[in-house]
Amino acid sequence: MDLPRRRFLYSALALGLGASVRPRVLPAAVRKGLTPLPIPPLLEGEWRDGKRHFRLNAQAGEREFMPGKATPTWGFNGDYLGPTLRMQRGDTVSIEVLNRLPETTTVHWHGMILPARMDGGPHQPIAPGARWRSEYRVIQPAATLFYHAHTHGLTGPQVYRGLAGLLYIDDAESAALDLPSDYGVDDIPLVIQDRDFTDDGRFRYLEFMPERMTGKHGRSLLVNGALSPGLQARSDLLRLRLVNASNARFYRLAFSDGRRFRVIASDGGLLPEAAAVSELVMAPAERYEILVDLSDRKPVVLRDLGGAGNAGFGPMGMMGLDGGFDVLHIDPSAAGRSPRRPKQRLGGPDPARVEASADARALVLEMGMMGRGMMRGGGMMGGMRRGMMGDPGGMMGGMMRINGRTFDMQRVDFTVPANSEEVWLLGNDSPMAHPFHVHNTQFRLLTRNGRPPAAWERGYKDTVIVHPGEKLRIRVPTGPYADARHPYMFHCHILEHEDGGMMGQFTVV
Numbered sequence: 032m033d034l035p036r037r038r039f040l041y042s043a044l045a046l047g048l049g050a051s052v053r054p055r056v057l058p059a060a061v062r063k064g065l066t067p068l069p070i071p072p073l074l075e076g077e078w079r080d081g082k083r084h085f086r087l088n089a090q091a092g093e094r095e096f097m098p099g100k101a102t103p104t105w106g107f108n109g110d111y112l113g114p115t116l117r118m119q120r121g122d123t124v125s126i127e128v129l130n131r132l133p134e135t136t137t138v139h140w141h142g143m144i145l146p147a148r149m150d151g152g153p154h155q156p157i158a159p160g161a162r163w164r165s166e167y168r169v170i171q172p173a174a175t176l177f178y179h180a181h182t183h184g185l186t187g188p189q190v191y192r193g194l195a196g197l198l199y200i201d202d203a204e205s206a207a208l209d210l211p212s213d214y215g216v217d218d219i220p221l222v223i224q225d226r227d228f229t230d231d232g233r234f235r236y237l238e239f240m241p242e243r244m245t246g247k248h249g250r251s252l253l254v255n256g257a258l259s260p261g262l263q264a265r266s267d268l269l270r271l272r273l274v275n276a277s278n279a280r281f282y283r284l285a286f287s288d289g290r291r292f293r294v295i296a297s298d299g300g301l302l303p304e305a306a307a308v309s310e311l312v313m314a315p316a317e318r319y320e321i322l323v324d325l326s327d328r329k330p331v332v333l334r335d336l337g338g339a340g341n342a343g344f345g346p347m348g349m350m351g352l353d354g355g356f357d358v359l360h361i362d363p364s365a366a367g368r369s370p371r372r373p374k375q376r377l378g379g380p381d382p383a384r385v386e387a388s389a390d391a392r393a394l395v396l397e398m399g400m401m402g403r404g405m406m407r408g409g410g411m412m413g414g415m416r417r418g419m420m421g422d423p424g425g426m427m428g429g430m431m432r433i434n435g436r437t438f439d440m441q442r443v444d445f446t447v448p449a450n451s452e453e454v455w456l457l458g459n460d461s462p463m464a465h466p467f468h469v470h471n472t473q474f475r476l477l478t479r480n481g482r483p484p485a486a487w488e489r490g491y492k493d494t495v496i497v498h499p500g501e502k503l504r505i506r507v508p509t510g511p512y513a514d515a516r517h518p519y520m521f522h523c524h525i526l527e528h529e530d531g532g533m534m535g536q537f538t539v540v
Contacts, residue, residue: 065261065360068254070215071197071222072114082123082166085116087138089157089180089194090131096251096258100232105132105192111256113178113196115220118169120202125166130157136189138163139181140198141316142298142493144171144471144510147517147539152470153183153440154517170511171473173205174300174491175220175272175318183440187278187526191236191247193256195276197222205301210373211270211322217369218270219262223313223358225249225280237527241346244398244430245463246279246315246525248342252335252356261360267326268369269361270295271333275313278526281340281464281496284358285310286323287332293373296320299473299491301379306486312339314466316494316524319487322373325363333359341463341525379490383475383506391456391504392445396497396523396533397432398461430531431523437532438522444535449513457495457503465528468494469507470519471539477504494524515540 076083092110093101107113118124128138135158139151145167148155157163176198180189197220211217226249227235237243254260275282286292286309293305298318311319325331337355342348429437436444447453454477457467473491476484480501488495497503515538522534 065259066257068219068260068262068359069257071112071220071255072108073117073214074114075117076124082125083118085124085126087113087126087128087196088131089128089136089138091133094256095232096226096253096256097228097232100228102228102232102234103192104234105189105194107138107194107196111193112222113194115197115199115214116178117199117201117214120169120172120200122169123166124169125164128157128163128165130159130161130163133159134185135159135182136185136194137181138165138178138194139470140165140176140178141468142174142176142318142473143167143169143198144473144512146512147471147514147519150470150517150519151178152181152520156182169200171200172300172491173202174200174298174473175274175296175320176200177222177274177276177318179276181520184530187247187530188236190276190526191226191234191278195222197272197274200300204378208301208374208377209371210295211266211268211369211371217266217268217371218272220255220272220274221359222255222274222276223282224253224277225356226251226253243527243531245341245344246527248280248352249277250352252358254359259357259360261362264325264361264363264366266369267324267328267363267366268371269323269325271321271323273311273313273319273321275315275317277315279315279340280342281315282313282358283310283336283339283355284313285334285336287334288329290324290331292324293322294319294487295322295373295377296379297487297490298493301377302487302490303379303381304377304486305373305375308487310336311487312496314340314464314494314496314524315526316466316468317496323361325361325366326368328363328366330360330362330364332357333361344463380475382489383477391454393434393456393458394467394521394535395434395458395460396465396467397435398430398463398533399432431528431533433521433533433535436535438534438536442536443518443538446515446538446540447507447509449509449539450511451509453507453509455505455507457497457501457505459497459499459501462499464496464498465533466494466524467497467521468524469521471510471512472507474505474507477506479503509539513539
């Protein structure tokens with residue numbers, strides 16, 4: 032079936048399934064000026080026994096995102112999100128996680144190269160009241176990573192409630208580049224998440240069928256856990272670490288006055304050279320670091336322009352969910368002059384060679400209204416009822432697939448040899464864009480539809496956008512950690528697609 036007809040059928044079916052479930056109108060957020068941008072607490076760990084030790088408590092709490100309305104939340108060491116963990120390349124780190132929540136969770140170190148049993152994926156569950164320790168050596172370059180829940184079938188709702196945080200790796204090479212590096216002063220983390228709220232301030236999550244198909248898109252934007260944030264800049268050169276921690280929303284980021292900015296790093300670290308751009312598209316789980324020159328002292332707004340990803344797909348587009356947001360208001364009127372003079376050449380990876388081999392490993396992302404969730408017990412509507420009640424093996428478990436198969440915890444899809452590289456061919460035979468993520472690696476994008484990648488995609492990546500009908504070639508280092516018993520994941524990072532079965536697993540041997 033050709034792609035336009037397939038898109039029409041998906042949209043029509045999704046609209047039909049959701050027609051009897053009307054979304055409630057979101058109350059207007061109360062905005063009396065701007066909220067000062069909160070900066071996540073910084074943890075550098077306790078050094079003892081030759082290791083850097085951290086402690087995280089996964090816990091319930093509440094926060095007033097809107098004045099006078101308390102929202103029940105989950106977080107790490109606090110009510111929402113978690114602290115930034117900072118470590119050095121070469122460190123051995125030991126992270127103890129205590130689960131104080133009423134349900135099982137996990138903590139995945141997204142972007143980290145580490146032993147599979149320490150990865151924090153679905154195979155490392157932490158029961159309520161239990162502790163789990165992840166210990167590994169940091170063997171990769173400086174980068175902005177993050178951590179988040181990765182519980183089998185429950186990743187979407189747990190991250191939506193707040194189970195995520197940042198993780199920084201530093202090294203001597205990046206320190207020598209004279210980049211802004213004063214945390215919270217000229218080196219600013221921005222955790223970007225869209226959310227929906229009920230009239231009484233609670234999070235609203237997956238109340239009708241199209242949200243499961245497209246992934247959860249919200250009508251309000253949180254940055255570091257705050258609505259309508261503003262930053263009184265203290266330096267006229269800012270390093271913004273952009274993290275798309277949304278469940279499903281893509282962002283097309285630009286400044287309100289059209290000013291250009293320099294992209295200096297992607298998911299896995301520094302680019303070979305800074306890339307000057309005026310817009311940047313980010314999928315869920317992607318990270319970019321940018322440098323913004325504010326020496327003109329003019330106030331400016333970082334905005335999401337909309338039009339990227341799947342917010343305008345099918346019935347979601349009819350609901351007006353793709354209108355864009357103000358992300359961060361910046362006032363540099365009193366900013367001091369930065370002493371930093373970053374270089375154009377950043378020392379990231381050299382341009383990747385284009386592989387001509389025909390034996391690339393092929394992985395095709397698929398969506399379809401057939402499969403076990405539709406066929407067992409009650410047909411389509413029975414599958415929908417189970418899916419709406421949070422059964423990860425229900426309706427969406429048959430719709431979301433890779434290479435024709437939905438995720439199975441007991442099935443290892445393939446093995447790869449340790450300390451090697453493979454070329455993977457990624458395809459998208461669905462009507463939606465998907466951010467494809469691989470655990471335990473930082474890969475290189477070789478080609479997109481036969482053409483070299485854009486300048487900002489030439490560094491190390493662990494998540495890459497695959498648009499409908501596209502074919503990407505990536506070179507995947509397999510890492511040094513052989514373990515035939517414990518697998519790593521590969522999956523779509525739209526969390527509702529991951530929970531619905533668009534995920535597989537592999538072992539390194």
